[in-house]
Amino acid sequence: MRSSVHNSSTGSRSNSAIRTGKLFVLAGPSGVGKGSIVRELVSRDPESLSLSVSVTTRAPRPAEVDGVDYFFVDDDAFDRMIRAGELLEWAEIVGHRSGTPRGFVEDRLAAGRDVVLEIDVVGASQIRDRVPGSALIFVEPPSMEELERRLRGRGTETEDRIRLRLETAEWEMEQRAWFDHVVVNDDLERASSQVAAIIEAYRSA
Ligand code: 5GP
Numbered sequence: 001m002r003s004s005v006h007n008s009s010t011g012s013r014s015n016s017a018i019r020t021g022k023l024f025v026l027a028g029p030s031g032v033g034k035g036s037i038v039r040e041l042v043s044r045d046p047e048s049l050s051l052s053v054s055v056t057t058r059a060p061r062p063a064e065v066d067g068v069d070y071f072f073v074d075d076d077a078f079d080r081m082i083r084a085g086e087l088l089e090w091a092e093i094v095g096h097r098s099g100t101p102r103g104f105v106e107d108r109l110a111a112g113r114d115v116v117l118e119i120d121v122v123g124a125s126q127i128r129d130r131v132p133g134s135a136l137i138f139v140e141p142p143s144m145e146e147l148e149r150r151l152r153g154r155g156t157e158t159e160d161r162i163r164l165r166l167e168t169a170e171w172e173m174e175q176r177a178w179f180d181h182v183v184v185n186d187d188l189e190r191a192s193s194q195v196a197a198i199i200e201a202y203r204s205a
Pocket of ligand 1: 028029030031034054055058089090091093098099100118119120121122123124
């Protein structure tokens with residue numbers, strides 16, 4: 001299935017270029033700090049960079065707000081969205097499903113705004129196949145030990161879930177070869193600046 005997302009520049013009848021937005025994907029293991037990087041980037045540049053809010057079937061964590069962190073839905077609603085073609089991509093993530101609402105992304109790109117998705121590697125591979133021209137950025141931890149420390153530090157998950165996330169992370173690390181860029185998140189400020197520089201390079205290309 002191909003997406004109808006347009007993300008290349010198109011000429012109008014008067015020949016002046018209309019800039020459509022660019023889709024950036026930040027993927028990598030759970031707990032690597034993608035969310036912090038994305039929040040930092042959007043806060044630096046809220047006018048031209050929008051973060052897509054995902055739909056998920058998992059329960060909200062304390063302090064998570066519906067419509068801000070995620071749109072929290074049940075399995076039936078998620079199934080309906082898949083059937084209606086409303087998800088640009090989706091994946092199963094340790095016992096639940098999360099996906100990107102298509103409408104928001106298409107509207108923003110059409111309006112010339114850039115959009116960033118903070119998703120897992122399976123979802124990123126769907127974007128690679130469905131949205132040609134999107135920029136795929138893999139965020140990796142300085143080490144697997146550090147990733148484990150961060151996952152445990154969240155204090156929100158059972159031991160089984162943490163083990164599952166670490167096993168998934170090993171497979172995800174092998175997938176970074178097909179990404180356009182790899183950024184190590186050893187320091188939030190530095191990693192955010194590196195991703196900002198990548199985005200800037202695409203904008204000025
Ligand atoms: P968490 O449950 O900790 O919020 O997220 C777990 C993983 O799901 C993270 O790696 C996150 O990037 C990923 N994720 C969040 N939203 C989406 C989505 O819409 N699509 C996909 N494929 N992954 C997502």
